Amino acid sequence: MVTPEHVKQNLIAHMDEHSVAHQLYSSIKSVEVNHQWVEVTLTHDDPVFLHAIADVHASIFLDNDAEPDYPYGTGAYHWEYRSKDHWSLVKNAQYFAVHGVLKRADFWHVTTSNKTSVGHLFEFEHIDDIANKADRSYSTMGTKALCFSHRLDFNTRLALSAFTNQVLNKHYTNDRELTSTILPNRKIRELESNDALNMSDIPTKLKVHVQNQEPIQLLWIELVNAGISIEYVETVAEADIWVNNFLFGADVLLDHYYWLMLSESACNMITPFKQRQWITEFQQTRASKSAFLNDIEDRYLEEKRLVPLWVKSVAFKSHDTLRGTDVDS
Numbered sequence: 001m002v003t004p005e006h007v008k009q010n011l012i013a014h015m016d017e018h019s020v021a022h023q024l025y026s027s028i029k030s031v032e033v034n035h036q037w038v039e040v041t042l043t044h045d046d047p048v049f050l051h052a053i054a055d056v057h058a059s060i061f062l063d064n065d066a067e068p069d070y071p072y073g074t075g076a077y078h079w080e081y082r083s084k085d086h087w088s089l090v091k092n093a094q095y096f097a098v099h100g101v102l103k104r105a106d107f108w109h110v111t112t113s114n115k116t117s118v119g120h121l122f123e124f125e126h127i128d129d130i131a132n133k134a135d136r137s138y139s140t141m142g143t144k145a146l147c148f149s150h151r152l153d154f155n156t157r158l159a160l161s162a163f164t165n166q167v168l169n170k171h172y173t174n175d176r177e178l179t180s181t182i183l184p185n186r187k188i189r190e191l192e193s194n195d196a197l198n199m200s201d202i203p204t205k206l207k208v209h210v211q212n213q214e215p216i217q218l219l220w221i222e223l224v225n226a227g228i229s230i231e232y233v234e235t236v237a238e239a240d241i242w243v244n245n246f247l248f249g250a251d252v253l254l255d256h257y258y259w260l261m262l263s264e265s266a267c268n269m270i271t272p273f274k275q276r277q278w279i280t281e282f283q284q285t286r287a288s289k290s291a292f293l294n295d296i297e298d299r300y301l302e303e304k305r306l307v308p309l310w311v312k313s314v315a316f317k318s319h320d321t322l323r324g325t326d327v328d329s
Contacts, residue, residue, distance in 0.1 A: 002060055002074050002096075004033045010060045011040065011053075023262045024052035024254075047282070047289055051254040076100040085109040140184045142247035144215065146307040147265050149240050150274075157304035159201035160241070163226075164219060164307045166197065171218045176310035182246045182297055183256055184311055205229040209242035216243060216309065236268050245312055256293045257282070260300065269305045 008031045015025045027046035032039045042049060052058055061071035064079075072078050076099055077089040088106045091099055146164055148157045168178055208220065210232040220230050236242050244265045248255045260266055261279055270278070278296055285292045300306055 002062075004036055004038050006062075007038045007060055008033050011038070014058060021052075021057060021258060021262060024048060024258070044283070048254065048257055051251055051257075055251055055254055056249070077105070080104065141312050142245060143179050143182055143184060144243060144245055144309045144312050145182060146216065146219075146309060147242050147244050147269050148305055149268055150271050150305070152240055154304065155198070155201040156203065158196075159198050161304045161307050162197035163199075163202065163223070164309075167216075167219045167222050168309065172216075172310065177313075178310050179308045180301075181308055182259065182300070182306070183248065183252070183294070186294060186297070199226060202226075202228060203240075205231060207231050207233045207238055207240045209233060209236050209239040212243040212245065236264050239268075242268075243309075247312070253290050253293065256290070256297075260293060260296050269300070 011031050015022055015028060027042045027044055027049055029041045029043045060074045062074060064071050076092055076095050078092045080088045080090040086108050090104045206228055208230055224230060233239050246259050282292055
């Protein structure tokens with residue numbers, strides 16, 4: 001049973017510095033229970049707070065003593081069974097709102113070697129490759145981008161951006177949907193073309209975050225062929241360059257804000273001073289919040305802090321017996 005006290009404790013837990021996106025709750029001054037109400041007092045007018053508590057990541061959960069890292073949800077469904085390659089959800093009989101249609105749903109991870117459609121009502125996979133689009137529907141999730149540490153000076157970032165764009169145009173135009181923005185399909189202002197490649201501005205050794213680097217393997221090969229040594233490191237904080245997936249859900253403004261201002265990538269692409277400056281500007285701007293975030297993304301692009309690579313999508317294939325209109329939700 002979910003109680004106001006439990007909701008309070010969940011909000012406090014989200015404020016913990018070890019919680020994902022805890023910065024979204026930094027404006028909370030106090031959380032108190034008043035009978036059946038949970039009253040939240042903020043230190044200032046925070047334009048992101050309502051977006052944060054309405055997001056799926058702010059969901060109220062119940063502790064799972066058997067597996068503390070996998071708490072029970074309090075929504076229409078909750079865990080029934082979970083393993084590495086198979087998990088199931090069942091209808092939550094105590095859910096207070098409209099229940100789900102299905103009594104139970106099973107999910108599997110299916111590898112390419114044994115992939116089969118037998119018995120599957122719905123299949124989906126995350127993809128970058130657009131070469132084979134037959135018999136599948138697609139929904140854009142976001143973009144994949146190459147990010148540069150703020151420790152690299154502008155001339156180095158400029159040279160790396162130019163080199164990366166050359167590699168993209170040489171190797172990836174046929175099987176990737178290349179993009180020039182982080183927020184998909186966003187119109188950008190005309191940027192001054194100053195991407196002249198000066199190889200002498202690229203250090204002779206670069207540290208690359210080992211995670212997610214495989215999809216653009218040809219970039220690392222081209223850098224090595226150009227005489228640049230590549231060292232793979234375990235964390236973004238150590239890296240000069242890393243690849244990040246900038247994914248967007250239903251609340252585009254919240255996700256755009258998170259990726260540009262608070263994410264691990266943002267914290268390493270911009271200095272702490274610039275991060276505080278931009279967050280303050282966001283809170284005080286009289287322009288629309290989405291327009292301001294578009295402007296911040298333009299600054300990232302102008303300052304060569306990242307290079308958008310290509311659109312990242314999810315591919316869907318549904319069984320003939322499946323009916324509905326929003327099969328990609």
